[in-house]
Amino acid sequence: MADPNKVDPIHQFQITDLVSFGNGGVSFTNSALFMALTVGVIGLYLLLSTQKRSIVPNRTQLVSEMLYEFVAKMVSDSAGKAGMKFFPFVFSLFMFVLVANMFGMIPFFFTVTSHIVITFALALLVFVVVIVYGFIKNGPKFLKLFVPAGVPAYVLPIVVPIEVVSFLSRPISLSVRLFANILAGHITLKVFAGFIVTLGSLGFLGWLGAILPLVMTVAITALEFLVAALQAYVFAVLTSMYINDAIHPSH
Amino acid sequence: MALSRKTKRSQSGAKPEPLTSDLAARIKRAQGEKSLAGDAEAASATRDMTGLSRGLRLGSEFIAAILVGAGIGYLLDLWLKTGPWLMLVMLLVGFAAGVLNVVRSAAEMNRAAPPPTAAMRVPDDDEDE
Incomplete structure (x- = not known):
């Protein structure tokens, strides 16, 4: 990166081993480090800020309470009262994605959520939870998710595969x-x-021209903060909507 | 002396009663206002959810269904050795599922942030909705 003509935008996503355990390829990578940091920061912040449990909250406690209420409202809006059973799950996902995204905005920090392995693992977790809870709660009736109400029987061979693919x-x-x-x-x-x-x-003219990308960089940085928060929100909202499907499988 | 002070206190105790007697009503009113403002704020926030993120959401729903459909078809073909046929069929099914996904999430978005009704609409708000 010392050569100014060589811009390497992919370099930031490289995973490096920090500590290796044996020769089996198991190692503690920078990605793992930042995941651990993310979880640590969330846990410490929530624990410390709510420790006093004051009735009139100070700023840090207020932030925790707002996060809690925000996610609680989101879950109860999309999944109803029965969905509040999954509040801890959705809250953990939301906080993890949010803080991991925000960590990514700090220079020289590794962005955990920029790897599809991580996001797909999270999504798969949601998917498995929905399926397992759907079958536990509704039994075989959960399959009604794939059979929309009021569809005549002769269209079902076409509709059911479409619904299955849509679900998958x-x-x-x-x-x-x-x-x-x-x-x-x-x-x-x-x-x-x-x-x-x-x-x-x-040279000098170059620096003059560099003002334009500098302005762009500042603007994109602001946009990225918005995207980081918004994507965490979208992830959590969709999770609670899918959980709603597990609780009430009929459309 | 003690008696007079007592009566005085009871008088002064009676005085602030109007201050607190309607407290419940005032709390209720304030809470109503607050939740109303909060609702309006949340609604506008979701409406502003930025066209970018809406577009990305709809796009990813659409493409994901196509990919999953084609992928299932490909795996079935590998398993049953039926040439490209199941993949082609499942690709079409994937397209249909993608459209279904898009329609569903668009309906979901409309429900979350209802399009402004005639009453909410400002006069100069014509066709750019």
Whole structure:
């Protein structure tokens, strides 16, 4: 990266081993480090800020309470009272994605959610929870999810595969959306920031021209913060909507 | 002396009663206003959910269904050795599922943030909705 004409926007996503355990390929990577950091920061913040449990909250406690109420409202709006059983699950997912995204906005930090392995694992977790709980709660009636009400029997051979594919596409769209947003945003940011250095190597006129990508970089940074929060929100909303399907399988 | 103070206190105790007697009503009113404002705020926030994220959401729903359909068809073909046929059929099914996904999430978005009704609509708000 010392050469100003060589901009390498992908470099930031490289996974490196920090500590290796034996030769089996098991190692503690930078991705794992930032996942652990994410969980640690969430846990510490929520525990410490709510420790005093004051009736009139101070600022940090207020932030925790707002996060709680925000997610609680979201879950009860989309999945109803019965869905509040899954509040801890949705809240954990929301906080993990949110804080991981926000960590990604700090320079030199690794962005955990920019790897599809992570987002797909999260989406698969949601998917499995929905299926397992759906079958436990409703038994075979859960399959009614694939049979829309009021459809004549002779159309069912066409409608049911469509519904099944639509259902199976959920974890894909859920994970790809989060991963693609974060990945694309970070690459764009890096490319525009790289233009500044490249133009700057041209001398005075270059520095003058570099003002444009600098402005763009600042603007994109703000946009990325918005995207980071929004994608966490979207992930959590869709999770609670899918859980709603598990509780009330008929459309 | 003690008696007079007592009566005084009871008098002064009676005085602030109007201050607190309608407290419940006032709390209720304030809460109503607050939740109303909160609802309006949330509604506008979801409506502003930015066209970008709406577009990305609909796009990813559509493409994911196509990919899943084609993938299932491909795997079935590998398993049953039926050439490209199941993949082609499942690709079409995937398309249909994609359209279904898009229609569903668009309906979901409309329900979350209802399009402005005639009453909410400002006069100069013509065709750009």
